[in-house]
Amino acid sequence: MALIVQKYGGSSVGSVERIQAVAKRVCETAKAGNSVVVVVSAMGKTTDGLVKLANDISPHPSRREMDMLLSTGEQVTIALVSMALQEIGQPAISLTGAQVGIVTEAEHTRARILHIATDRIEKCLEEGRVVVIAGFQGISSTEELEITTLGRGGSDTSAVAIAAALKAQKCEIYTDVPGILTTDPRLVPQAQLMAEVTSDEMLELASLGAKVLHPRAVEIARNYGVQLVVRSSWTDCPGTVVNSPEPKPRSLVNLEIARPVDDVEFDTNQAKVSLLRVPDQPGVAARLFGEISRQKVDVDLIIQSIHEGNTNDIAFTVMSPILKKAEAVASAIAPALRNSDSSEQAEVMIQQQIAKVSIVGAGMIGRPGVAAEMFATLARRGVNIRMISTSEVKVSCVIDSADCEKAVAALRETFEIEAEYSSPSPALTISPSSPPVRGVALDMKQARLGIRRVPDTPGMAEKIFGTLANHNISVDMIIQSQRCHVIKGIPTRDIAFTVARVDARAAQELLQKATGECGWGEVVLDMEIAKVSIVGAGMVGQPGVAAKMFESLSQENINIQMITTSEIKISCVVAEDRGIKALKAIHAAFELGGTEEFVVPA
Numbered sequence: 093m094a095l096i097v098q099k100y101g102g103s104s105v106g107s108v109e110r111i112q113a114v115a116k117r118v119c120e121t122a123k124a125g126n127s128v129v130v131v132v133s134a135m136g137k138t139t140d141g142l143v144k145l146a147n148d149i150s151p152h153p154s155r156r157e158m159d160m161l162l163s164t165g166e167q168v169t170i171a172l173v174s175m176a177l178q179e180i181g182q183p184a185i186s187l188t189g190a191q192v193g194i195v196t197e198a199e200h201t202r203a204r205i206l207h208i209a210t211d212r213i214e215k216c217l218e219e220g221r222v223v224v225i226a227g228f229q230g231i232s233s234t235e236e237l238e239i240t241t242l243g244r245g246g247s248d249t250s251a252v253a254i255a256a257a258l259k260a261q262k263c264e265i266y267t268d269v270p271g272i273l274t275t276d277p278r279l280v281p282q283a284q285l286m287a288e289v290t291s292d293e294m295l296e297l298a299s300l301g302a303k304v305l306h307p308r309a310v311e312i313a314r315n316y317g318v319q320l321v322v323r324s325s326w327t328d329c330p331g332t333v334v335n336s337p338e339p340k341p342r343s344l345v346n347l348e349i350a351r352p353v354d355d356v357e358f359d360t361n362q363a364k365v366s367l368l369r370v371p372d373q374p375g376v377a378a379r380l381f382g383e384i385s386r387q388k389v390d391v392d393l394i395i396q397s398i399h400e401g402n403t404n405d406i407a408f409t410v411m412s413p414i415l416k417k418a419e420a421v422a423s424a425i426a427p428a429l430r431n432s433d434s435s436e437q438a439e440v441m442i443q444q445q446i447a448k449v450s451i452v453g454a455g456m457i458g459r460p461g462v463a464a465e466m467f468a469t470l471a472r473r474g475v476n477i478r479m480i481s482t483s484e485v486k487v488s489c490v491i492d493s494a495d496c497e498k499a500v501a502a503l504r505e506t507f508e509i510e511a512e513y514s515s516p517s518p519a520l521t522i523s524p525s526s527p528p529v530r531g532v533a534l535d536m537k538q539a540r541l542g543i544r545r546v547p548d549t550p551g552m553a554e555k556i557f558g559t560l561a562n563h564n565i566s567v568d569m570i571i572q573s574q575r576c577h578v579i580k581g582i583p584t585r586d587i588a589f590t591v592a593r594v595d596a597r598a599a600q601e602l603l604q605k606a607t608g609e610c611g612w613g614e615v616v617l618d619m620e621i622a623k624v625s626i627v628g629a630g631m632v633g634q635p636g637v638a639a640k641m642f643e644s645l646s647q648e649n650i651n652i653q654m655i656t657t658s659e660i661k662i663s664c665v666v667a668e669d670r671g672i673k674a675l676k677a678i679h680a681a682f683e684l685g686g687t688e689e690f691v692v693p694a
Contacts, residue, residue: 094261095217096121099131099227099251103268104325105169106136114266114325115176118222122182127217129258131227131251132173134165155200159229159241163188166226166247174224184222187212189239194230194250196240197349203240204348205249206233208257227251245306249348252309256316257344263313263320264331265305270324271332272297272304274684275532280676282685285329286530291336293530294320295454295484296627296661300533307484308348310334311454314485315342315350352455352462353507358500360493362392363415364443364479365422366407366574370429372399375646377406377655382643383425384408385636389418393448393481393488394638394662396655397573398542398588405574406655407479409490415444441574446478447496450488451503460561463487463570468558469506471551475499480553480570483658526630528637529682534675535623538568539596540654540665543603545577545584545613555610556587559602565595569623569656569663584612588654590665593619621653622671625663626678638662644681650674 098118105111114130122128134142142161146153153161170186177184193209216223227247232238242249248265255263269277270285272294277283289297291314298307304322313320317339323331342350370376377396384391392409410418419442426438456462466487470477475498479490491499503509546552557567573586591599596617603615631637641662645652650673654665666674679685 093125093127095127095129095258097129097131097251097255097258097260097263098266099247099263100133100266100325101247101268102133102136102138104266105132105173110325111172111176115173115180115182119177119180119182122222128222129213129217129254129260130173130222130224131247131254132166132169132224133227133247135169138165138168156238159200159239162241163226163229163239166228170224170226177222177224182222183220184224185216186224188226189229189250190231190237192225194253195233196230196242198232198234198238199240200238201241202243203230203232205230205242205253206349207345207347208253210257213254213258225250225254245308248306248309249312252312252318252320253347255318256312256347260318263318265320265322266325267304267322268325269304270327270329271322272334272531273690274530275675275679276534277690279534279672280679280685281689281691283679283690284684284686286332288333288335289530290629291334292485292660293627293629294334295457296625297531297533299457299484300535300625300627305334307457311457312348314454315339350455351453351508352459353451353453353509354455355452356500356503356507356509357450357452358447358496360447360496361412362409362446362448362490363412364407364409364446364490365415365418366405366441366443367422367426367429368405368439368441368575369403370406370438372402372404372651374649374651376404376429377652378639378642378646379429380406380422380425381639384418384421385639387417387421388635389414389421390633390635391638393479393490394655394657395479395481395571396652397571398540398586398654400573400575400586407574409446409448409479412444415442443478445493446490447493448488448490449496449499449503450486451507452486454485456487457484458566460557460564460566463567464554464558464561465506466503468554469502470499471554473498473502474550476548476550477553477572480572481656481658482568482570483661486658488658527628528631528634529626529628529684530630531627532675532679532682532684533625533627534671535625536668536671537593538590538621538623539593540588540590540618540621541596541599541603542586542588542616542618543612544586544616545579546587547611548576548583548585552610552612553587555606556603559606560591560599563598563602565591565599567591569654569665571654571656590621590623620668621665622668622674623663623665624671624674624678625661626682627661629660631662632659640681641678644677645674648673648677650677
C-alpha cells in the first residue's frame with residue numbers, strides 16, 4: 093500500500109461539480125489500496141474576491157489581518173471536499189494548517205515552513221480516512237500561535253512539504269493542463285507534453301515562468317527526494333514525472349529555511365578563450381559556435397557582455413586539454429568576424445591557469461543575499477572574479493587557479509560545508525537518449541542594468557550585489573565584460589545584469605547613489621528586453637546545442653544582446669519586440685512541437 097499526496101488547485105475545485113469529480117478521483121485512489129492525503133487551494137477566484145473585499149475596506153490592510161482573511165478560502169474547500177467524499181462512502185476528515193501542525197515563521201503573507209507535525213495525519217490514515225488539508229497556510233511557532241500564509245505557490249509548497257514529512261511515495265499535483273509542456277502553449281500551440289523532467293530542469297523552467305509548479309515546491313522535492321507527478325484534473329493522462337536525485341541526509345526541522353548551499357565545487361582543469369571586438373549584429377555567435385561544434389570542441393561556460401559601440405565580446409571556457417584546439421578554431425574564424433565598416437579585427441585572448449568555483453543548492457532560490465555572500469567571501473580573501481555564471485541552483489565564478497584553494501576553504505567556512513562534502517552534488521544519470529533540450533521559456537518581465545567602468549578589483553561584485561540584496565532585489569543573469577579599460581592606472585570592466593522589471597528603477601537609483609563611493613561610471617537601464625532560454629540536462633557534453641540555438645535566432649535576423657550559460661541552461665537577451673519570434677524559432681529548431689495543437693482551457 094502506497095502513501096500518496098494529491099494537490100488540487102483552485103480551478104480543479106472551482107465548482108460543486110468539480111469538487112465532486114475530485115472526490116471521485118480521490119476515492120478511486122483510496123479504493124486501490126492507497127493511503128491518501130489531499131491538499132487543496134481556495135475555490136476558483138475566491139482568493140481574488142477576498143483581496144478585493146479587503147481593498148474595499150482599506151487601501152493598506154495589515155498583513156496579519158490579510159492572513160486571517162485569506163486562510164478562510166481553503167477552509168471552505170476542505171470542508172466541501174470532505175463532505176463530497178463522505179457522500180460517496182469514503183471516510184474523510186478536513187484539517188486546517190494549524191490543526192495539522194504546519195509550523196511556520198512568524199512572517200505574515202510570506203511565511204516559510206519550519207516543520208510539520210505528522211502525528212494527527214498518520215492517526216487519521218491508520219483509521220482508514222482520507223485527510224483533506226488546507227494548503228497555503230500554517231501557524232507560527234511563537235506563543236501567540238498566529239495564522240500565517242505562505243505566499244505565492246503556497247498550496248504547491250504545502251503539498252510537497254507534507255509529502256516530504258510523511259515520506260510519501262509520490263506527490264501528485266493536479267491542474268488544468270496535462271503536465272509540463274515544452275513551452276507556453278498560448279504562444280506556441282504546438283507545445284507538447286513532456287513525459288519526464290529532472291528536478292534541476294524543473295527548477296529552471298519554473299523560475300523562468302512555467303507556472304504549473306512553483307520553484308519553492310520543486311526546491312523541497314529536490315532537497316528531500318520527493319517524486320512529483322503533474323497531471324490534469326480532467327483526464328487520466330499520466331502527466332509529467334519530475335524526478336529528484338537521491339538526497340543527502342537532511343533534517344525535517346527548519347524544512348524551508350535550511351542552509352541554502354549544500355556543496356562547494358571546484359574545477360582547476362579550465363581555460364578561457366575570449367574574442368574581443370566582434371560585430372554586434374545577428375549571426376556572429378551562430379558562426380563562432382557553429383564552427384566550434386563542427387570541430388567537436390566541448391564548451392563549458394559561455395558569456396556575451398553588453399555591447400560597446402558597434403562591437404561586443406564573447407568568452408567561453410573549455411577543459412585545459414582541448415585549449416589548443418579551441419584557440420585554433422577561434423583564431424581561424426576571428427578574421428571572418430571583422431566588422432564590415434571597421435578595419436579592426438576581432439582579437440583572441442587566452443587565459444590559462446584559471447579555476448571555476450561554485451556554490452550549489454536549491455535553497456538559494458529567491459534569496460538574493462546568497463550570491464552576494466559568495467562574492468563578499470571571495471573579496472575578503474582577496475580573490476578577484478574573472479567570470480560569473482548563475483542558475484537557480486548554482487553560482488559559479490572563474491578565478492585565478494592560484495586562488496582556488498583559499499577560495500574553496502573560505503566558501504566552505506561561510507556556508508558551513510564540511511570538507512568531506514567537496515564532491516559534486518548527487519545528480520541523476522542522464523540517458524544517452526535524453527533530448528538535449530526539454531523546454532524553451534520566455535521571460536518578458538525583466539530589465540537589464542549595465543554599470544560602466546567598474547574597477548576590476550576584489551570586492552566590487554560584492555558591493556554591487558550586496559547593495560541590491562540588502563534591498564531584497566534578486567538578480568538573474570550576471571555578465572562581466574572581457575574588455576578592460578585602464579582609467580587613472582586602474583583596470584575597469586563593465587558589468588551587466590538582469591532584474592525583475594518592477595525592481596529595475598529602484599536598482600538603478602541605488603547603484604547611482606553608490607557611484608561616488610565605489611568609483612564606477614554610468615548606470616544604464618534598458619527596460620525593453622526579453623530573455624529566451626533553453627533547458628535540458630541532456631545538453632551536457634553536446635557542443636552543438638548552443639550553436640543550434642544561436643543559428644535559429646540568426647535565421648530570423650534576431651540580434652543577441654547578452655548570453656549566459658549554466659550546465660543545463662542557455663539564456664539569450666534579445667530586444668523585447670523580438671522575444672516571441674525568438675521563442676518560436678528556437679522551439680521549432682529543436683523540433684519540440686507536435687502535429688496537434690494544445691488548447692489552453694478557459
